[in-house]
Amino acid sequence: MTAKPSRPRAASLGFPLPFTTVDLVIFTVSDEALKVLLVQRPEDKASESFPGWWALPGGFVNVDVDRDLLACAERKLLEKTGVRSPYLEQLGSWGGAARDPRGWSATHVYFALIPSRDIELAKGANAADVAWLKVEEVLANPRLGFDHAAILQAAVERLRGRVEYTSLPAFLLAEPFTLPQLQRIYEIVLNRDVDKSGFRTRMLAAQFLVEEGYVEGSSNRPAMGYRLADRSAPVVFPRTFSPRG
């Protein structure tokens, strides 16, 4: 046995096993901005990698606890946010010799969308070392540990790309929500104005909204409230949004 205790060789394979982790990119919209949940890694421990740096929430797969990768992601999501079942999909995986100073590792990355109201409701469960940071600011100066800057970049591209032609942003709103609220979410994520008439036509034609009765706003004319007909997956529109069609 020539390997270090932390990096044992698998005798039947003849080479060491990589570390296996799961990381999460958790988005929400609040204060008119797209935000992502980051955790600050312990400052003092010299044994930890990237001490004091910000990083995506995540960690090692525990084969004694986690039935599969999705269950592991759900466990870590619950630990950090207190939220049980938001929209969650796999983003991809990143693995290699250089991304973690502890050795060859591969991470399976999941992508979550949470309404900001759900975060507030579960506030007690929030860990102390976490913070919601504006995506725009993090990307402008991405001092993240590991390869998490690249992962966040990929997640934002995926989100922005999907927003152009799917109902994905609806998972960022608590139900019931109104069409003007949904339009605002689209505008925040896309960082561009959207025409109201076309937006409404498009959303209603896609048949994924169910009327829930009028919602009393803070003032002015009340708007129709909607909920999603299917919370398991977004709807794909036949065309992309963009102008210059």
Place this chain on the structure above:
Amino acid sequence: MTAKPSRPRAASLGFPLPFTTVDLVIFTVSDEALKVLLVQRPEDKASESFPGWWALPGGFVNVDVDRDLLACAERKLLEKTGVRSPYLEQLGSWGGAARDPRGWSATHVYFALIPSRDIELAKGANAADVAWLKVEEVLANPRLGFDHAAILQAAVERLRGRVEYTSLPAFLLAEPFTLPQLQRIYEIVLNRDVDKSGFRTRMLAAQFLVEEGYVEGSSNRPAMGYRLADRSAPVVFPRTFSPRG
């Protein structure tokens, strides 16, 4: 040290490390059909899992050889097909306690498109235990090892989905190719006829083809040959193809 030799505990973590593998879904079009490369697992060895079953090509990540996951995928692709640089993208990852009888494992799956001519050119490099099977037939009776039936299903859905609104099928043709050839690939993958005039307008408007001079066909009028302006990624069309727009 309580673990079996093949499943060592990582002392610093307190639980065993999962196995890490890379698998490939390699598509081509030949004989007017979409085909996938499968390997037959060894019959005789009792130690192997799923002996005699068909499975996707792949295997353990070797941290002494593979710089990262993509390099591992490229290595396995070269070993099985002799092809060096086809279109290759990540499909996703699958991991859990139940998918492999040897224990908790996670596989990183890559998705490749290869022109059938490139396979023929590299024929000498093809391993003996591999076969190109029609996707339609495999899916109709999916007796594949591990969770590879589900993975293949996901890969086909990804391919069919992308074909509706990207130039992805162009990676299934050797250059130079003609527009009628490309249209035929679309029709085979989509399993539906496509209008010639609309197809040509769409492809040429997307600006991803470069004229390479007329190609002498076996007979009749010669067609313009094209190559891709950018072999690194497909082009996204602003609309999906036909259906009841």
Place this chain on the structure above:
DNA sequence: GTAATAGTGTCTATGAGACATTATTAC
């Protein structure tokens, strides 16, 4: 000439984008 395949032209219906207008609330 015919057959076969490559490539173009024309018509129509759809619907997105732009923007004007009406509707319903609070005050």
Place this chain on the structure above:
DNA sequence: GTAATAATGTCTCATAGACACTATTAC
């Protein structure tokens, strides 16, 4: 009444889809 927001109506223009037509080869 005014202000503010919600919702609808109207017009135009681009283009996808359908299908007819022309072009260039082999024979």
